[in-house]
Amino acid sequence: MPPKPPSAADLLHLHGQSLSKGDPISPDLTMASMFHLPGLPGGEHFYGRAGTPTWDVLESALSHLEGAPTLVFPSGMGAISAALFSVLKSGDRILLPSDGYYATRRLAEGPLASLGVATDLRPTTGFAEGRFDGYRLVFIETPSNPGLDLCDIAEIAGQVRAAGGISVVDNTTMTCFGQRPLDLGADILVAADTKAPGGHSDLLMGHLSTRDDALLDAARTWRTLSGGIPGPFEAWLLHRSLETLEVRFDRMCTTAGHLSERLAEHPAVSQIRYPGLPSDPGHALATRQMSRFGFMIGLWLETEEKAEAFINDCPLLRPATSFGGVHSSAERRARWGDDVPAAFVRLSVGCEPLEELWSALEAALG
Template identity: 65%
Template sequence: MTDDIADRAARLLHLRQQHLAKGDPVPLPITPASMFHLPGMPGGVPGYGRMDNPTWDAVEEMLTLLEAAPSLLFPSGMGAISAVMMACLNAGDRLLLPSDGYYTPRVLADRFLKNYGIEIEERPTASFAAGGFEGFAMVFIETPSNPGLDLVDIAQVSAEVRAAGGISVVDNTTMTPLGQRPLDLGADVVVASDTKAPGGHSDVLAGHVSSRSEAIIDAVRSWRTLSGGITGPFEAWMLHRSLETLEVRFDRMCTSAGIIAERLQGHLALTRLRYPGLPGDPSHNLAQVQMARSGFIIGLTLESEDKAEAFIDGCAMIQPATSFGGVHTSAERRARWGDAVPDGFVRLSVGCEPVEPLWAALKASLDRC
């Protein structure tokens, strides 16, 4: 972790203190209000629950500190992604998506954006820059890709997209602002699902949009207000609580994943292993340049669907579940959702368990496959 990221993580814990008067509660209160006291002309104070909420404000202040950019809170990662697309794309625009990233943006584009006259194109993450970006209004980047863990050179692609007159949007869900900083690398927009590691306890849905472009933030904020795509105050409060421990959890998860990935090399039950932190991984060299950590997700490929399911079900320290980034180590066979991966591919999300008991459980289950 760089000194700047560590400094931001430390300041995050004392951010609320700057607003406290004597006798105020140290934890953030929840403000479950749809109405606010509003005599006279509106402006300068909360006015209505679809437009303003002090609990959101506190979370957005934290996200703004972490991203070093104005940030807006949404009720899910897809809420954040769809807001950027709806606010920034117009009929006749071209949108480029990764063909092997998280599948829901592709479904959203195919099912709805096409109907609005937006042209959709797809490219694989590993060769994303091939063909250039001329004529694209928006280029949506996911790096590392979910679930394959291929990388895109954010600095190169963002610069080429800007030169071609488009905007670059980076989904940074797998890395968080503690592990990768797309805006610092030249991206126009960051989107993320805070349901994952930022929430971290598998009990809240949330997402955010960050950008240093005032015009983009204004457009996305307007879309949120008018569409009603807002986060409830309780969910915002839960995310605020979780963000205070993100650095500790993220450090433990990434450190453990690095240890486990190294030990998994050469295991006879695996036909392929993907982790950007391993020197032999196809993404390793670029990961060393643009990522502060190697992440907590490991891609494992076993010989068959049955062996992959047996590995997951047979490990006492794996929570079988979709999604990732929680305190519990979790895994799923991603082909069951239609991802273009082998039937035996498993996305393993390393949690916060002490690494030695976790490794022993993982190895024991793999040894039986």
């Protein structure tokens, strides 16, 4: 059985447990760069780059959801950068998925390479087949974005630890309600809260979680010294959105499950990827390590032109390059250079009613 998801009910009342009579239910939005600081500093807030009360409330909520101390960042790539730059040094070697999010590879092959960090690539489906000796850090992404291939987090994290390395898992596509990488043995979890946690396509945020105090301190120091910090209003917005994440994620995953079955039978779809389908090559692993199968569907249409027409002609699809919003969205990932066929479509299922969404998708496919 996969690890148990966090309590959404406890999250909704987490902040309320600390309130006094007359306090607002909603957390305060503290717009401050300086704080009153007579005498010597002693653990309180002193400067906005190091911490704010609004961050505190958000990080408390995310720590509850991830079951581990958590730091917030201004984007998912901000969290990934902290995970990499806070632990790596010249001469280190890292391993990345060759079919994962392209920006992570570009970060490694550009800025990190210029600092003397070497990078190897390995496909997600064969990630556990090679050895992990000699790697300071191994970066895991499952399901991979955009191809939705899976790899075994527990197996890989155990092997990486035995080899003396650090395992980092990007859990953006699944959220804490769909997959629990830290419970499966990963050292660090990173995620882009721009996606489903934010959910309304109106903010950029990310977070890093770890149960290792040394890794947490290193990431916190990196955040403070690099200046890679979120704004207080974005932090406040994300906290607001987290309170409905479980409800939205449940709706999105349930709808995606029904749509995947229908799309798999549609004559215009030549191939489909969705971990919840028994026919999917990752289904057996998904049932072991994922509590939900996600809201992302990969589908192949006949031609690039038909893929573009499907995306652009469907009134209930937003042609956009992100995912996880309340509005269903889709794009041809090949246009960004991902190693997928030109007619491959990444479909992110939103919160529209199932039958209305299916009618619109069916008409666009036809």
